[in-house]
Amino acid sequence: MMERRIALLFAGQGAQCVGMGRDLAEHFPVAADLFGQADEILGRNLSNIAWNGPIEELTKTSNCQPALYVHSLVSLAILREIAGDFPVAGAAGLSLGEITAHAAGGTFDFGTGLKLVQRRAEFMDQACAATLGGMAAMMGGLENDVRQLAGD
Template identity: 75%
Template sequence: MAKRIALLFAGQGAQSVGMGRDLAAHHPAAGDLFLQADEILGRSLSEIAWSGPLEELTKTSNCQPALYVHGLACLAALRGVAGDFPVEAAAGLSLGEWTAHAAAGTFDFATGLKLVETRGRLMDAACAATAGAMAAMIGADETAVRALAADTDVDVANINAPGQIVISGEAAKVELAVSLAKEHGIRRATMLNVAGAYHSRLMNSAYEQLGEPLLEAQLQMPRFAVLSNVTGAPVTTLPEIHETLRDQVTSTVRWGDCMENLLTRGCDLFIELGPGEVLAGLLRRTRKDAEVISVSDPASVQACAERLRGEV
């Protein structure tokens, strides 16, 4: 029986200098997307992705479009080797949700790239205007973290997997939450090295300014199910796509719910598209025996294509 395939797209934090360079050199379809991106943006995004420096790539306004292009380049390279293959659904972590929509045809490559660059620029500005921070709560359930967040006036930013939840907000309040974590039954709390308080009320200026570009963009319903970070479920209408992509910057990312939903839909082969294997690790915290193939370079493209030939 053919596998039911889900595509997973990486979010900010997965980036690494050199991502996509070998892919572009070996797969013309992937290289073409990087060239298109440079032309659309009027700057050499490919140079930043391929050569860095890391400080430049890590900037939200560079990192988000670079990950968007790399994720779609991985998919283009894979389809170039394996041919077309059916997809049941797609999900992406934070920024990756936008890449998932592009893969599903909700918007074309150029439209998505411009939206993602705008999103990154607006989030950069929000970070610069606020003193924000984030922290990971390890070995905690959602009820305990929400109680801690309420007590310290911070937001729950990500529910990534069982026992892995992230909080976000004003730096002093996040630091207070970390110091009080054990009192709330949380095994370990660690400050994260990030530029600001993503997925919190401190991103409200980005939320306010994303509305108009989204409404002006040409969107259509995706060809296959795309799960929303905000709801953990597939989007079903165009207004919902507009609303959830905008809400996402200030709302909790319910990644664990997205993974549960994909498993409930019967997805049994997951293809992670993007640098690193972060999403594979998170999925295996939800389902230890989940089959995940991470694709980020020519060797992993070839390995995934061989696996697909046996299933599709």
């Protein structure tokens, strides 16, 4: 019989929401521990921003990327705690999630990955500040509406 293996897929920026991880930290010591480690490593209260917002603060790249990284690895730690050791076929991620996938796969430890994510976010903030422009996403809608919003 072939062994069943699990593929891990980690989210990128945009999956954040105020309150993310609070319930996990309240019910799972490993979650509270990882959020606490993140606060200590970063030298700021990231967990408070993730758990209480406001959304305008959480959506800043310098906050949402580390928060998503931590939340994803918290979720994996809880899964491992509940399900035990399970075979992993591979790990992948979308953008920021690629770094999370490396941490999950053991390329580097939690703290090293968190520092990398924080530097990445700082570089992205600097690049955005130095460049005029913007980005938007539209879910659904008609082609004409999209063209009008984009200015043809």
